[in-house]
Amino acid sequence: MTAIEVDTVVEEREPIVPGAPPPAPLWLDFWRGIADDNPVMIQMLGLCPAMAVSNSLENGIGMSAAVIFVLTCSSVLVSTLRRIIPGEVRLASYILIIATFVTISDLVMQAYFPLLSKTLGPFVPLIVVNCIILGRAEAFAGKVKPLRAAVDALGMGVGFTFALCTISAFREIVGNGTLLGHQLFGPNYEPWNFMIMPPGGFLTMGVMFLVMGWWGERQKAKAKAAEVTV
């Protein structure tokens, strides 16, 4: 009697995990991270690195690569182990998994990209406490199958990359007159140093969120107008 009961519970467990994301096609899981649920622009997560290391495109790309690696690996592992990890210690286990991957990526960067690792400074180790990664583990990866978790993590990682590269390319071009270290405007351009300092980061992100918000509102208004006419 009890054995059968346990069996059925295990069988039915997948669809009834509380708070599990509704089923969706894989491309949507991927696309959501870039557009509708972009971690930086919409969810407002990971703003600390997005501010601090976005003063040159090279830094932005390096940081994004580290985040994609950690996010994807930890999401897949969290999803694979979701039946083994008891609910009471899930957050501790997630952080342990994340911290391990972060340390690996930090050591590998120090060994093979030493100059980049020096400019990124403490922001690679600080990925441990990046809300995007623990957030995905808790809200998504811990409740779905590994493939979905991987696709979602890649989408979120690419979304983070997109946001970070947009901010850092803009700041580097305006604030230093260069892109990836190449001079763009010739010797007569006086770089607007303000933009590569922290206040420039606040300004760039504020303007970006403003434009995103305006565009979102406009899309909503358009959809509403279309509904009315139909």
Add this chain to the structure above:
Amino acid sequence: MSGHEHAHGATSEPSPAAGTSSGRLLLTLALFGSMAGGVLAYTYQKTLPPIRKFAGERVELAVKEVLGAPARLDTLFLVGDALSKTPPTGVDPLEAVKVFIGYDSAGVERGVAVEEGTPGFSGEVRLLVGFKPATGELTGFKVLAQTETPGLGDKIIKDSNFVRQFPGKLANPLKGDKAATSDPSTVQTITGATITSKAVIKTINKAVAGETVKPRLEAFAKGGGQ
């Protein structure tokens, strides 16, 4: 929570927080912890050689740059209170205090290079300073570490007009001026980065006048260069 337990068998919703023994919790975390430890120990061992190689190469390149590509280079380690060719025992050679002596192809001493640092605008400015100990004439400097403001303070690396002034100047002691100057022991500071420029000058003076370097070098030469 007895009511909850009672309902547990009947409800179809598994409650994730209920009914796991603390033994299993402990075991899970201990298992994960030791696995993570194993993976990290392996990664650390694999990445340590390239990390150390880079740190060594970086200093060597900097030494060659500030001493103008010497034909031969001697590395002396500070052991106790004297200089020695053999690194002190029990200390990582990378971490030990070092003095580099460069010679040209004829075997004539070109200059020495030492590491020195002083606080700048937002953190320590650490330099490798190359100079001729007899006269205090600079052969150059290289920034090893700094956390100055991007675009302003970091011009001590990027502004070639600033860096170019130093070779040939006499640090007896070296002074800074906001205006261009032809004085043999004065350099022009960077506009907007006066504090950082002064930190560079101060570091150079500390390195050259260093009560520690000159007498030790002389003692080392007298002792036959052991």
